[in-house]
Amino acid sequence: MDQAIIVSFVLSVMTASTPLLLAATGELVTEKSGVLNLGVEGMMLVGAIVGFATTVHTGSAWLGVLAALFAGMAMALIFAILTLTFLANQVATGLALTIFGTGLSALVGSSYVGTAVEALPKVLFGQDALVYLSLLAVFAVAWFLRRSHRGLVLRAVGDSHDAAHAIGYPVILIRYAATLFGGAMCGLAGAYMSLAYSTSWAENMTAGRGWIALALVVFATWRPVWLLVGAYLFGGIMYGSLAIQAAGAINLFGYPLVVPSQLVSALPYLATIAVLVVISRDRVKIRLNAPACLGRPFHAAG
Amino acid sequence: MKRRTFNKMLGAGLLAGAAPAIIGRAAAADPLGIGYIYVGPVEDFGWTHAHDVARKAVEAELGDQVKTTFVESVKEGPDAERVIAELASKGNKLIFTTSFGYMNPTLKVAKRFPDVKFEHATGYKRDVNVSTYNIRFYEGRYVQGVIAGHLSKSGIVGYIGSVPIPEVVMGMNAFILGMRSVNPKARMKIVWVNAWYDPGKEGDSAKALIDQGADVIAQHTDSGAPLQVCQQRNVVGFGQASDMITLAPKAQLTASVDHWAPYYIKRAQDVIAGTWKSEDVWGGFASGMLIMAPYANMPDDVAKAGKAAEADIGSGKIVIFQGPIKDQSGADKVPAGTALDDGAIAGMNWLADGIDGQIPS
Numbered sequence: 001m002d003q004a005i006i007v008s009f010v011l012s013v014m015t016a017s018t019p020l021l022l023a024a025t026g027e028l029v030t031e032k033s034g035v036l037n038l039g040v041e042g043m044m045l046v047g048a049i050v051g052f053a054t055t056v057h058t059g060s061a062w063l064g065v066l067a068a069l070f071a072g073m074a075m076a077l078i079f080a081i082l083t084l085t086f087l088a089n090q091v092a093t094g095l096a097l098t099i100f101g102t103g104l105s106a107l108v109g110s111s112y113v114g115t116a117v118e119a120l121p122k123v124l125f126g127q128d129a130l131v132y133l134s135l136l137a138v139f140a141v142a143w144f145l146r147r148s149h150r151g152l153v154l155r156a157v158g159d160s161h162d163a164a165h166a167i168g169y170p171v172i173l174i175r176y177a178a179t180l181f182g183g184a185m186c187g188l189a190g191a192y193m194s195l196a197y198s199t200s201w202a203e204n205m206t207a208g209r210g211w212i213a214l215a216l217v218v219f220a221t222w223r224p225v226w227l228l229v230g231a232y233l234f235g236g237i238m239y240g241s242l243a244i245q246a247a248g249a250i251n252l253f254g255y256p257l258v259v260p261s262q263l264v265s266a267l268p269y270l271a272t273i274a275v276l277v278v279i280s281r282d283r284v285k286i287r288l289n290a291p292a293c294l295g296r297p298f299h300a301a302g
Numbered sequence: 303m304k305r306r307t308f309n310k311m312l313g314a315g316l317l318a319g320a321a322p323a324i325i326g327r328a329a330a331a332d333p334l335g336i337g338y339i340y341v342g343p344v345e346d347f348g349w350t351h352a353h354d355v356a357r358k359a360v361e362a363e364l365g366d367q368v369k370t371t372f373v374e375s376v377k378e379g380p381d382a383e384r385v386i387a388e389l390a391s392k393g394n395k396l397i398f399t400t401s402f403g404y405m406n407p408t409l410k411v412a413k414r415f416p417d418v419k420f421e422h423a424t425g426y427k428r429d430v431n432v433s434t435y436n437i438r439f440y441e442g443r444y445v446q447g448v449i450a451g452h453l454s455k456s457g458i459v460g461y462i463g464s465v466p467i468p469e470v471v472m473g474m475n476a477f478i479l480g481m482r483s484v485n486p487k488a489r490m491k492i493v494w495v496n497a498w499y500d501p502g503k504e505g506d507s508a509k510a511l512i513d514q515g516a517d518v519i520a521q522h523t524d525s526g527a528p529l530q531v532c533q534q535r536n537v538v539g540f541g542q543a544s545d546m547i548t549l550a551p552k553a554q555l556t557a558s559v560d561h562w563a564p565y566y567i568k569r570a571q572d573v574i575a576g577t578w579k580s581e582d583v584w585g586g587f588a589s590g591m592l593i594m595a596p597y598a599n600m601p602d603d604v605a606k607a608g609k610a611a612e613a614d615i616g617s618g619k620i621v622i623f624q625g626p627i628k629d630q631s632g633a634d635k636v637p638a639g640t641a642l643d644d645g646a647i648a649g650m651n652w653l654a655d656g657i658d659g660q661i662p663s
Contacts, residue, residue, distance in 0.1 A: 004513075005513045005514075008509065008513045009513070012506060012509050012510070015506075016502065016506060019502075106343060106345075109345070110343075110345045113345040113346075113347050114347050114526070114546070114548045114549060115548065115549075116526075116530060116548065116549045116550070119534065193502065197501075197502055197505065198501040198502060198505045198525075198527040198530060198531075199530055199534075200501070200526060200527070200530060200549055202346070202347070202499075202501045202525050202526075202527075203342075203343040203345060203346065204343075204499075205501045205502070205525075206502075207497070207499070207500040207501070207502060207503070209502070238503065238506070239506050239510070242493050242495070242503065242506050242507045242510045243510040243513070245492065245493040245494060245507075245510070245659060246460065246491055246492075246493050246507070246510035246511045246513070246514045246516075247491075247510075247514055
């Protein structure tokens with residue numbers, strides 16, 4: 001392989017990994033506060049179409065990115081009102097949010113099919129700002145959760161909402177904030193799909209990446225830096241399997257290297273199951289990282 | 303028809319399964335009900351879009367004589383059977399099932415509704431009230447190959463395949479045969495995406511192929527993402543199923559456009575006239591079921607060569623799978639002086655000489 005191919009490979013892997021990383025970072029913060037939002041795919045799709053439509057009408061990709069961020073937040077707000085204020089079941093509501101987002105984005109997007117926009121401008125080393133933002137966000141979240149006081153409070157709310165409430169922290173308010181942050185990041189991930197990864201809108205264009213992002217959070221056992229590793233691992237495998245095919249026959253010890261693409265599609269989920277099995281054998285590790293109140297509703301009077 | 307209606311239909315389909323005889327007896331004077339079931343969204347800008355354009359053409363052509371209904375985004379599998387049964391029980395007398403995976407559901411439902419005519423696209427199993435129909439897409443691939451042969455400087459075409467079925471394999475072979483008719487040293491690199499539709503992966507495949515020296519990209523997947531990558535990387539490519547020029551005005555050379563309208567109109571007329579028979583139709587340029595989108599981004603002489611190939615295939619002067627054709631191992635797959643018959647083409651499971659990569663098992 002010559003240098004140009006390697007550079008192009010690295011850039012392409014980064015592109016494939018960025019939407020996973022953005023969405024998973026948001027979901028990680030949400031889950032750390034004890035809220036399980038399965039609506040990642042739906043929020044991404046709504047972010048993708050709103051960002052795309054805004055870019056088409058205003059001509060400004062950055063307005064599009066901003067609009068996608070708010071669209072993701074708006075979706076998360078619906079989820080938060082239903083589950084945090086009205087105490088609806090989080091799993092059911094999250095699934096409903098995905099179905100709603102898929103349908104809504106298709107409805108809004110039908111008139112944008114076949115339209116193209118300029119890709120997000122590249123800022124450094126052939127990558128756009130959202131790529132760097134995704135990397136920055138992981139480390140910022142890692143610092144926030146581990147080192148800052150507010151991060152400690154957020155983790156406390158996720159681990160024992162009753163104790164946090166007893167000390168006087170506004171549990172519901174904090175969970176609202178974490179859920180909205182998650183929505184905003186999913187909106188950005190969607191914008192990345194429709195404005196940078198492919199520069200057009202297509203129905204259901206996330207093609208399951210929201211679910212991979214959800215799996216990633218578990219794969220990383222709720223640790224931001226492992227999220228980075230996982231996102232680039234999955235992105236690398238996704239793109240690598242295509243690149244190997246394009247390169248033609250690669251021989252390993254005399255046997256042609258064939259990667260079945262079905263296996264590659266299933267790999268993120270297989271890896272997540274494997275991680276779940278491993279951590280479920282190690283109770284200490286789960287207690288250390290998994291939010292103890294994940295998915296459990298909080299009612300102050302209780 | 304939008305999702306709400308679709309969901310209602312799914313529910314109703316369950317009931318219909320239990321009591322098919324009670325519902326839907328259309329009077330003779332009523333317009334002919336025609337149902338369509340689509341695997342993707344009508345706005346997919348590719349496969350399903352082309353079917354829906356043809357459905358509208360049927361309505362425009364036959365007016366009050368017909369009433370069409372469609373259900374979009376129906377997964378291949380148990381859902382499909384329910385939706386087809388629902389369409390049949392709602393009084394539709396002619397039903398088009400437009401994806402390969404609808405084959406067995408279509409045949410099952412057809413047995414329960416002997417007075418309804420069914421038309422299954424791209425399949426190979428028929429019944430007294432089930433026809434099959436398809437387009438010879440590979441004819442368009444050959445023309446694309448001729449154009450690529452003229453334009454490619456590296457002599458390498460990158461081909462994005464969806465899933466390894468004969469339909470896709472014959473397209474690859476036709477393309478390399480067309481390309482080698484111009485440039486005998488041309489080679490093809492392939493990537494299997496294992497999906498019909500994933501814009502992200504399709505675009506990534508185009509990137510990987512361009513990195514490997516391909517300067518023309520062809521695709522057998524449904525989104526416009528590969529063409530957009532072509533435009534960004536200053537290479538050229540071909541649209542799939544629909545004219546995708548708006549997505550990549552500087553990159554699309556042409557596209558094989560599925561033109562189902564003449565067939566759909568004819569079959570509706572046959573049912574109205576009472577002359578409908580179960581048939582197997584496989585139409586190409588000659589039948590008007592396959593057309594090429596306006597040629598762009600190429601010099602006039604290349605466009606002329608493409609047009610000539612179109613005409614010669616239509617007239618039968620060019621027979622695409624005419625021997626001698628070698629396979630990847632160099633063995634004579636089609637001996638000189640013979641040509642493959644439709645059965646051998648429809649079951650194609652080998653790659654021609656000049657293609658790097660293999661069919662995943």
